[in-house]
Amino acid sequence: MRTISPTEYDITADARLDKRRLPRHIAIIMDGNGRWAQARGKHRVEGHEAGARSVRAVIEGCRELGIPALSLYAFSTENWKRSKLEVNALFRLLSKYIQQEIDELDANNVRVRMIGDKAGLPQRTLRDLEYCLERTHENTALHLNIAINYGGRAEIVDATRRIAADLHAGRIAEGEITESLFARYLYNPEWPEVDLLIRTSGEMRVSNFMLWQISYAEIVVPETLWPDFGKEALCDAILSYQQRDRRFGGRT
Numbered sequence: 324m325r326t327i328s329p330t331e332y333d334i335t336a337d338a339r340l341d342k343r344r345l346p347r348h349i350a351i352i353m354d355g356n357g358r359w360a361q362a363r364g365k366h367r368v369e370g371h372e373a374g375a376r377s378v379r380a381v382i383e384g385c386r387e388l389g390i391p392a393l394s395l396y397a398f399s400t401e402n403w404k405r406s407k408l409e410v411n412a413l414f415r416l417l418s419k420y421i422q423q424e425i426d427e428l429d430a431n432n433v434r435v436r437m438i439g440d441k442a443g444l445p446q447r448t449l450r451d452l453e454y455c456l457e458r459t460h461e462n463t464a465l466h467l468n469i470a471i472n473y474g475g476r477a478e479i480v481d482a483t484r485r486i487a488a489d490l491h492a493g494r495i496a497e498g499e500i501t502e503s504l505f506a507r508y509l510y511n512p513e514w515p516e517v518d519l520l521i522r523t524s525g526e527m528r529v530s531n532f533m534l535w536q537i538s539y540a541e542i543v544v545p546e547t548l549w550p551d552f553g554k555e556a557l558c559d560a561i562l563s564y565q566q567r568d569r570r571f572g573g574r575t
């Protein structure tokens with residue numbers, strides 16, 4: 324097992340990376356916290372706590388490389404099925420993370436966005452999030468998108484509902500409904516499509532994450548559990564991405 328910590332790796336000095344062909348948008352399904360804790364005889368919540376270091380590391384790595392957009396899956400609409408204790412701990416950790424990191428995120432010119440359904444989130448989490456979104460909204464270096472109470476199908480249904488409302492109100496015509504119009508009704512319409520989707524912990528599924536935006540993403544699934552994932556693992560994932568032949572349905 325590697326002993327290097329998630330943040331301790333000079334990603335910009337890695338000569339294997341082609342700096343001209345970096346993904347513009349990386350999305351990560353941060354999975355494996357529970358298994359990481361279990362392997363150490365710890366409570367699942369300690370796995371989530373350890374995962375916060377990895378979040379810091381990937382944000383730092385993306386910022387250092389100049390990657391413009393990063394989306395992190397923090398809580399799915401299906402995660403409510405977990406115990407109340409775990410759900411509460413996840414939201415508490417989220418608030419703690421924001422409070423601890425907000426100054427540095429802001430100082431590093433990171434703009435934080437949220438995708439997902441705000442309804443149903445604990446008041447305190449919502450308040451911390453709103454503060455973070457507001458405080459960083461003019462930042463431009465890295466756009467960090469946190470998916471909380473997020474479901475890809477729900478996002479598509481929400482978009483459809485708003486398109487139907489605009490259609491009934493006569494603001495758009497049926498013939499105008501195209502893929503590009505549809506994309507404008509998604510939660511973050513101006514974001515580039517996902518180039519690289521990473522899911523840690525070896526699980527080969529997308530678990531309802533950004534279903535529209537990942538349609539042509541390259542998928543990388545390292546065995547690494549999320550709390551062990553850091554800048555070096557991020558670098559490896561980008562290298563795998565750079566070795567792919569992206570054909571988009573065409574021939575080469």
Ligand code: IPE
Nearest residue numbers: 353354355356357358359397
């Ligand atoms: C991912 O780790 C974190 C969230 C889903 C919030 P898990 O908690 O799913 O970890 P495993 O899959 O049980 O190992």
Ligand code: IPE
Nearest residue numbers: 352353354396397398399530
């Ligand atoms: C996906 O992980 C959700 C997040 C990482 C937030 P899960 O662990 O919840 O997904 P499944 O249950 O294995 O599909």
Ligand code: MG
Nearest residue numbers: 354355356357
């Ligand atoms: Mg999991």
